Amino acid sequence: MTESVQFPSSTGPKLAGLIDHPEGDVRGWGVFVHGFTLGKDNPAASRICKQLAHEGIGMLRFDALGLRGSGGDWGDGSFTVKVDDTVRACQFMAERGTPADILVGHSWGGAAVIAAAERAAGLRAVVSIGAPADPSHVEHHFDALADRAVADGEAEWLVGGRALTLKRDFVEDVRRADIDDKIRALSLPFLVMHSPTDNTVSIENASTLFWATKHPRSFVALEGSDHLLTAEGQAARAGKIISAWSDQYVG
DSSP: OEEEEEEEOTTSSEEEEEEEOOSSOOOEEEEEEOOTTTOTTSHHHHHHHHHHHHTTEEEEEEOOTTSTTOOSOGGGOOHHHHHHHHHHHHHHHHHTTOOOSEEEEETHHHHHHHHHGGGSTTOOEEEEESOOSSGGGGGGGTHHHHHHHHHHSEEEEEETTEEEEEEHHHHHHHHHOOOHHHHHHOOSOEEEEEOTTOSSSOHHHHHHHHHHSOSSEEEEEOTTOOTTOOSTTHHHHHHHHHHHHHTTTOO
């Protein structure tokens, strides 16, 4: 069963979410944080969460500020807001009686879950999938517009058939974003998942994350996957791996 939910973002507007419920025994609960402009319904988010629910781990996935079903303006978000909203998502799960045991983040969302982990009460494990070690990596998506947004205050950015507003504060926040201290301080079990052939976020990012953290830590190469895990079976496979790895920490 998939349940539609809403909860307040750290900036006020409501965020739209879906909770994929296990059909049988519940082993635990988690939160999935999507990539840069992807949304909760992108194939990686949907398929991984549904697979984890099938494995007994209920998952909340939600749209970032200003994307799809969520309120607010995407341009008023930032990496800081994404991290804060990840914490809000965990608080929402705790308030409804299903506290998050595991945080899973894809791409930019992977960097966000690392930064948010220490603020999520009761969390037991963290997973990154295709995550950049440096959140400012995303600037390459809009580098042609970044200086204009800083100079003029904002610039229109066409991405995926949508017009988003890139704002000065967003760009400056991304440029300031640094999770090095969060990576080194992470004390929870940590699973790094990455495709060796990822052409969007290179495998070197996974190496940086893995070697900067303490044990217990694990690495799984997502052989044959692209960054978005679009090939048939790849996202479900990632969900199965996360389920198996987390068995000793969740439930």
